[in-house]
Amino acid sequence: MKTVRIVLFILAALMAGLFFWLWSEVSTKQSALSEEPFGVAFSLVGQDGKPVTEQAFRGKPTALLFGFTHCPEICPTTVYELSGWMKTADPDKTKLQAYFVSVDPERDTPAILGTYLSNVTDRISGISGDPAKVEAMARGFKVYFKKVPTDPAKPDGEYTMDHSASVFLLDKEGRFAGTIAYGENPEVAVKKLQNLIVRN
Structure with missing residues (x-):
């Protein structure tokens, strides 16, 4: 039972880390996009x-x-x-x-x-x-x-x-x-x- 709890804890930590990484990537890309001029060259x-x-x-x-x-x-x-x-x-x-x-x-x-x-x-x-x-x-x-x-x-x-x-x-x-x-x-x-x- 103790082993199962440890495995679940590790999985939860990994999921939290993955979520944080994805959030960071999305935030960075959105920030970069907002810094670009709107539209296209013409x-x-x-x-x-x-x-x-x-x-x-x-x-x-x-x-x-x-x-x-x-x-x-x-x-x-x-x-x-x-x-x-x-x-x-x-x-x-x-x-x-x-x-x-x-x-x-x-x-x-x-x-x-x-x-x-x-x-x-x-x-x-x-x-x-x-x-x-x-x-x-x-x-x-x-x-x-x-x-x-x-x-x-x-x-x-x-x-x-x-x-x-x-x-x-x-x-x-x-x-x-x-x-x-x-x-x-x-x-x-x-x-x-x-x-x-x-x-x-």
Whole structure:
């Protein structure tokens, strides 16, 4: 009986050691992941026609949203609301930046995107470019989007885009720092932006 207890004690000690090792490994990997910039490297085009890379998301905290100019409700609402939240959180326009990446670059040229945004705000800059490059960038940022024909009988005709509606928040190193959901309480959204500024 004594031998059995000793064996059980040894097994328990080994299991505890294994658990601690696994916990340590997972914690280390999660910490390492959180230190990496969010998304992937990319080379697209800004609304001014100039090249834009992932380096645009460095230096200042960034609010990043994905959408398209033909969007009937979610995109214009988000652009309008985000602009207002940024005015409250960063009234002098020195601490935050924001970008709108089109998931419909076939229709949203940089110029069209620039006109669309400038009609609403001077706080958010547009990004578009080659469709294949836009798709690779958006997928790399874990964004869901899909072209949906408005008339199923004509799959090559008019279409809309189904897409993720959250605003991604990145710190000044480009690391993921949270999201603002579509329909977020305005006070909560402003607080998230203020917290993003404080932590940077």
